[in-house]
Amino acid sequence: MKVKVLCFGITRDILGAFENTIELPEGANVLDLKNQLMQTYSDFHKLSSLQIAVNEEYGDDKQILTEKDEVVLIPPVSGG
Amino acid sequence: MKVKVLCFGITRDILGAFENTIELPEGANVLDLKNQLMQTYSDFHKLSSLQIAVNEEYGDDKQILTEKDEVVLIPPVSGG
Amino acid sequence: MIMSENHINILLTEEVLSLPNCQAFVEEPMVGGIVHFVGTVRNQTKGKTVERLDFEAYKPMAISEMTKIAQQALEKFGVTKIAMHHRIGVLEIGEIPVIIAISSPHRMAAFEACQYCIDTLKETVPIWKKEIFEDGEVWVSATP
């Protein structure tokens, strides 16, 4: 399946674009997405942390993704 | 000696005036003034505390008073 | 927490933030103390001169996370009203990226709730800032 992934902060610099389409096996979960990103882009290993938001909520590793989800990469936040 | 004593807050209500002249023995200290006030005005016994400022600083009980000092009664403060 | 909605004012904007607006929102006759935290852009970080900051946010989620923090603070500390305003875009030295205003019958709860809100905002709200130096730029906290 093709999942649309939005990238903020340093993750946009790593992927090179804000909006990206990532090919994942049907039934893949958040952890699968993280692992695939780590394999494809070695710069992800440098980050202090990486969270994935699914439909505007922080998702845990086991959350299953679908093509309809809004998936967002959340590198370490630094508001305030 | 005659010491001029200024009264704020509830102490003004007790003495009945802002500015008062109190007769004290030569060489009297802050504690002597407190004791004399307690004897003369029984309402002082109701106060949570009574401090005496001498020339704009809190005075301790042993501080000697003179006629030239600015002596001020400081009942419990409640600023803010 | 429908009830709490009238007690919470969240703003995420590219416009200049207003301390008087935050103060006005949290004022109430039952309130005895108001605590504001005002963040300002510092001219240096770890001894290096900062020229400006550039803030970006994942807007809908930043607003919902800020709202959650305010709701938690209302419940946890029993305070009365909370305004939480965050600015995004390019900010110069001395400008204000964040204001958190909290009112309460008693001041201790307002101090504690205000610290809780700014600490938690910096941990969980999807907002990012890039420090812009004379010779480059860095996403804050991105790497260890």
Add this chain to the structure above:
Amino acid sequence: MIMSENHINILLTEEVLSLPNCQAFVEEPMVGGIVHFVGTVRNQTKGKTVERLDFEAYKPMAISEMTKIAQQALEKFGVTKIAMHHRIGVLEIGEIPVIIAISSPHRMAAFEACQYCIDTLKETVPIWKKEIFEDGEVWVSATP
């Protein structure tokens, strides 16, 4: 502590206090966080309706005690600037008797210093308030 004078702004006045003025005094390029405490007149005390408050001060000593507190806070917490404004006279419900503004490179010190200043002000500064009720008036804290 001559050096600290530029870092301290003390005001005792019968005029309305200004939060923006306090904010403006403590702003500095090296500052990352500003904490304000704003006291407001509550409409009740121990369940009884308050109509208004009447504040008086032993002015010269109130100013010198406020200055001492600010100097202590600068040294104790390493904060940058402190504005401490107190109003006297009759204040209606919702009006502001006190503002304490503190700026600091790091926010924790500003929160701690602000709490220290308001706590100490309420203990040592010769200012008194009378609560005015529908049926009488009481000097606050005068008796146990």
